[in-house]
Amino acid sequence: MSTLNSVDRVELCDSLLTWIQTFGLEAPCRTVDDLTSGIVMAQALQKIDIVYFTDNWISRIKPEVGDNWRLKISNLKKVLKGILDYNQEVLQQQINDFTLPDINLIGEHSDAAELGRMLQLILGCAVNCEQKQEYIQTIMMLEESVQHVVMTAIQELMSKECPVMGGNDSYADIDRQLKKTVEDLNEALATKEEIAQRCHELDMQAFHVQEQRDRLRLEYIELEERVAALQEERGSLLAENQILMERLNQSDSIEDLNSPVGRRHLQLQTQLEQLQEETFRLEAAKDDYRIRCEELEKELTELRGQNEELTSLADEAQTLKDEMDVLRHSSDKVSKLEVMVESYKKKLEDLGDLRRQVKLLEEKNTLYMQNTVSLEEEVRKANTTRGQLESYKRQVVELQNKLSEESKKTDKMEFEYKRLKEKVDSLQKEKDRMRSERDSLKETIEELRFVEAQEGQLSTGMVPLDSNEGSDSLAAEIVTPEIREKLIRLQHENNMLKLAQEGSDNENIALLQSLLEDANSRKNELETENRLVNQRLIEGQSQVEELQRSLQEQGSKADDSIILKKKNDAHMEKLREVNSELQKKCAHIDDLEPKYTSSSQKVEELEEALKKKDEDMKQMEDRYKKYLEKAKSVIRTLDPKQNQGSAPEVQTLKNQLQERERMLHSLEKDYDKTKAQRDQEEKLIVSAWYNMGMALQKKAAEDRLASTGSGQSFLARQRQATSTRRSYPGYPGPQSATAR
Template identity: 80%
Template sequence: MFNVESLERVELCESLLTWIQTFNVDAPCQTVEDLTNGVVMAQALQKIDPAYFDENWLNRIKTEVGDNWRLKISNLKKILKGILDYNHEILGQQINDFTLPDVNLIGEHSDAAELGRMLQLILGCAVNCEQKQEYIQAIMMMEESVQHVVMTAIQELMSKESPVSAGNDAYVDLDRQLKKTSEELNEALSAKEEIAQRCHELDLQVAALQEEKSSLLAENQVLMERLNQSDSIEDPNSPAGRRHLQLQTQLEQLQEETFRLEAAKDDYRIRCEELEKEISELRQQNDELTTLADDAQSLKDEIDVLRHSSDKVSKLEGQVESYKKKLEDLGDLRRQVKLLEEKNTMYMQNTVSLEEELRKANAARSQLETYKRQVVELQNRLSEESKKADKLDFEYKRLKEKVDSLQKEKDRLRTERDSLKETIEELRCVQAQEGQLTTQGLIPLGSQESSDSLAAEIVTPEIREKLIRLQHENKMLKINQEGSDNEKIALLQSLLDDANLRKNELETENRLVNQRLLEVQSQVEELQKSLQDQGSKAEDFHYVKKS
């Protein structure tokens, strides 16, 4: 037994699509999407059996469905129901263990596998109808690969077919109600036939009884004639009287039976009339239900269309609501736009001023860099001048030490000079005493020079040499001391004055530099604050511009 499940469903759908094109229907049938609306399959079924799939059935298939998948599903359901009814009613076959196609997947998603199952059912109708030889011959004329797939599908479908059994599932509630009404109508018709048969039997019985009655009357008349001719019938003891009583009793029974049958006939006739009325009403209801079924089907199609339109309407209503909200917000947005435009203008002005301030800040920044360089240079100069001041201080201290040492030497020399002066005075005193002695004892001196020479003669050569040497050294020391001390003092005084002047200048310059440094630092802080303010304003403007 072949099994189509072993083949690819897509290949089966493509092969059966090639086969359905051999029907030469009016609708396009080149792709899977062309078959999803069901029009091509309906026209193919009409060509397979025009008597069963007539124009009325074909008109129930909507041709203008577009992209409405609900109408496609409705058409596919009608086609599937028609195929199953055709197999059941015309071919007398029931398809068992065969997975019926899912029309929802075909109509909504154009599923090729499910479409292949639907085309496989149409193929089964074609190869089992009265013109099956024609369709089999058309299959034999196709390509070998397509022919193999189609034959495999036919054999698999034939293996699933079995003779039809009683009772099919109801398709929809309205069809179930229609079947129930049809069953009631059939029961009413069968009851009518039974009642008609019963009435006919009763009519036959009445006719037979009437014939029997007429025969009995004839017989009674004959007997009466015989009775008139023979013994009196009033005599019950006579045979004629007994026969007369018997016949009279039988006649009464037959009359009662006749009355009863006529009453039953009248009842059955009334019941038959009522059933005929019920049958006419049921037929009318059946016609109305059929009309309602057609109307319900058309209403279902319209409901599908309206549902599709309702979806669009709901979407459009949502869009309208969103547009209304947008229109309501439009006034606020306009006001916000005006405010934003005003803010934008203000921000533009602020931007221009900030750009101007930025240019100034850049210029100030360059000036600040210059000031920084000047501060660095001044600091370097200050450090150099500090080094020079330290050096001069060191030189000053060294020179002061020298001056102190020279002052000490000067004091020592002055002390030595004083001691030499005292010695000279002592010598002079000694000379004076010697002069007085010479004037008193020897000869008088005429002048001071003679006394000096005398003193010089009295003094020993060593003392004289020492004295001369001391006088010369004293003179030279006085000269050297006066000259060197004055020069050194003048030099040291000039150096000290220069150092003090340089120190004052450096202190003044340091104060000026510190003052300038404080001013520059205050300017730097002001520039940093202005730059921060400009940065925050620029960020706010950028944020507002983005928003």
């Protein structure tokens, strides 16, 4: 009998559908769709074992599902769970290596193959329950093709079943049952061979009798045909004889042998005698054949009786053959049970070895625990020293910050000293120049007396024009704390990296120290560059202040406005140089931060915004130059007659300057917002980088714990994990990192 792998699953479903119809259920079970609701299968299970599948269990199956595939799947889940529980709890069997049916395909798509698997499980429950003989007899009454498929399904299902063993006490009962089953199987095999031999002999006898019967029937038919022919010939001869007798009476005497009639009469008489002899002979043969035919009919009746007996024996042989198939399945099951018994015996033998190994491992575990306790003590000591080292490092960082602040203050004081000294020199020179101008002015005082009042008014009108200078706003755009904040962030990142690397092996300490020295040297270089930039900024601020003072003092002089323009251009050029240097420093600092690639786009946008602000400042400078040129032209063309008409034009210039101041003020606000946004983004980037470093450090620590604690107990590994977490007392959260 072939396995179920060669049987079509759809054919299996059709055969099991025919088998399920023998239960006589209330629900219809003609097609596959009738079984997808699960009601038919639940009723069949209740007929198989009404004690286990009670009415309470049946009540959980929803009867009215209609086309709702979700309710069908729910019913099928309950039926499948009931089948598996019945196999495990009642039949004490567990189905292994058997593909369970996909109830989703059955409920939603009415899949015949998966429904066949479901019915196969129900078939296994039927042939293994207490009334299994009744169900086996019912299977024997089915058609031969259906019976073959059902038996193949039973064989596959039994090959997947594994009995639940109770313990070592049941081995003796199982051995006795196996021996009894093997003896019954051997007796059944011997009986089957005898019955098969007897059936073969009876088949041969029936075949020979049938051949002899056919041969005699053919001979009887031939004899009947010959007798009929002879009777016809006899009738014709008698008619001819009658005619001849009539003719003889009418003709001459037949006694004369020399006459033609006499010769013909003699010839016919001789022929008549021969025919009579042949007729007697044929009648005798006919009687013999009739007797033989009666004997053959008696033999045929006897053979028919024997044939009926042989038919009943053949049916019995078929029944025995089916029982042999069942016994063969039992035999396969017995062989599997024997193999399982042998495997369990080997496992019992191995169990003693495993117990000895467990004792050895427990001893080793005790030694490992002692080593673990000692290592934990060392780790605690190391954590104490690590905490002290962290406090020392924080103190060093604070001292370095204080040192940098003091150095900045010192540089600022030195620059203030130089600026004041230069200012004193310039004032001395200005004093000398003013003395010379005083002498010249005494000579021209009489000439300028007439226009003195007008020049005073013009100077008072130009003072607010010059006093509203936007140099303060230009200087305000140069934000010096950015580089300082980035340095603090780099320093904080360096500290975080040092904290992350403290938990690694001692081999990395030398490398970290070298990296720290490089970072410190780089930090010192950046601080030096920052000092130079600050000095330049302070110089620019001082020059702007000087320009403002000079504008306030000399705003009424046209020649001095040209000098003011030159100084302003030189000042703006210096501001551009400082701005370009600041941009270079920012780009260089950004190159030192390769991990911040995610924020590069935002930085570029901010740089574009700064460039736009620079362009706006250039435009404002151009407008300022135009205003200066216009003021110069007004001063050149100013005379006493046009004094009254110049007041509206001066007022227009004042309005334009006020509008320019408002625009500069709005640009300063935009710049402050952009700066605050960029600072916030940098803080978020530093916080993300810090969290990533801590996550990598934690992962590395867990990997080391996993590699070193694989042979230790659970409590020992937990102690190591706890001590590892305690080894980072200076770990700040994301909020503290952001605050820094």
